[in-house]
Amino acid sequence: MAAVRFTPLFFILFSTLCFSQSDEEALIKLKKSFIGGNLDNWVLGSGACERKWVGVMCSGDNVTGLHLADMQLTGEVDIQALLQIRGLKAISLINNSFTGDIPDLHKLTNLRAIYLSKNKFSGSIPDNYFDKMGLLKKVWLDDNQFSGRIPDSLCRLPNLMELHLELNQFSGQIPPLIYPAMVRDLNLSKNNLEGEIPEGYMQFNATSFEGNPGLCGSILGKECENGDNQSGQKQESTSSPSEGIDRSGSGSNSKVLAISIGSVVAVVFLVIIVVLARKRRREDEFSILSKEPVKEEVLPVKVPEAESTTRRKPSESSRRSRSSKKGSSHGGNSGVTDLVMVNEEKGSAYKAVMSNGLAVVVKRMKEMNRLGKEAFDVEMRRLGKLRHPKILTPLAYHFRREEKLIVSEYMPKGSLLYVLHGKFIYL
DSSP: OOOOOOOHHHHHHHHHHHHHHHHHHHHHHHHHHEESOOOTTOOTTSOTTTTTOTTEEEETTEEEEEEOTTSOOEEOOOHHHHHTOTTOOEEEOOSSOOEESOOSGGGOTTOSEEEOOSSEEEEEOOTTTTTTOTTOOEEEOOSSEEEEOOOHHHHTOTTOOEEEOOSSEEEEOOOOOSSTTTOOEEEOOSSEEEEEOOGGGTTSOGGGTTTOTEEEBTTTTBOOOOHHHHHHHHHHHHHHHHHTSOTTOOOHHHHHHHHHHHHHHHHHHHHHHHHHHHHHHHHHHOEEOOSSOBSSOOOOSSSOOOSOOSOBOHHHHHHHHHHHTSOOTTOOSOSGGGOEEEEOSSEEEEEEEOTTSOEEEEEEESTTTTSOHHHHHHHHHHHHTOOOTTOOOOSEEEEETTEEEEEEEOOTTOOHHHHHHTTOOOO
16 A cells, blocks of 8 residues: 655645634634524635635734624623634624623633723622733723723733723722833723722823713812821821820829820931931932843933943942942043933933943933833833844933933934934834
């Protein structure tokens, strides 16, 4: 009996065919879970990608997205069928008639986009629903009947860019955004949210939060009432005198002793607060990102001077950055006149050339000036952990409420963006 030889090309074609058939079978199974809709050309064996089934988006022979908006669909969403579509990255069910709890889309961990707007989904969303969906960029849940708190896991998504939760019944306080610089489109309006708007949301305008009577903050021009803090202060003020009262009637000596002890404690407490505040101020002036040795000396922005080009540990560099801000004993010839400013859309870049020839670039950010310290620290440390031969990671950063600076090595040939696009850059 003659042996049959299979070439590598055969296996490639066979595997592609199997994946294509698997996607088709999954789509047919999904179709059966729907009620209504115009999915007549979803016929097994006709080729979902070749015949361009309605609402099916493909990359080659693999299904990558489902755009099933405005199809008058109802019924259930068969998650097991969707799990068989391995390349699925986006699903849109906008403006249909689905009801009940949110589907178990959290099992599809490779999704980049979820669009469930304008349906009748209801109930609360589990707090850990989005924990395993780290690739998710766009979440549209608006115009439904969702209730309960906004899931914390949703606001922890590292790649979240668009978030629409308007026209629901979400309640409670708004969770803080862990990566606020990533989010470019947000709408939480017309819910039942309350409390102060967290600092990470300051980049958005009032229309993103309107229709929530319980919300307050500078964005809305509505001051928050610190009722709890005020009540705590009242309790402290009323309880303090009672400590000096002589309950046993032993006389004025006990009162004098109590007042003296209270004064000493207050002075010690004040000294501790001042020391901690100064220490924190020094630490906040200039923070080093990298935990590994850097190639060059990290220098402050105001007095760009360097003492050595040898490798140093981050702690040594950080200390020198803070001390040299007040003035370096070596002097140097560098100053404001040595800075070369490059105007850009996002801010200004300054080149600082030292007396020993060392050059660094200080990027002055404009659009991040509304970020708080905590959010800015998170973004900078995340950026500092990047390791790629084509990406220039920052050496250090500087935070002030009205000014944010990023220090990096000077590249004489300019940025990759300039090399690719020249002066005509479209962001």
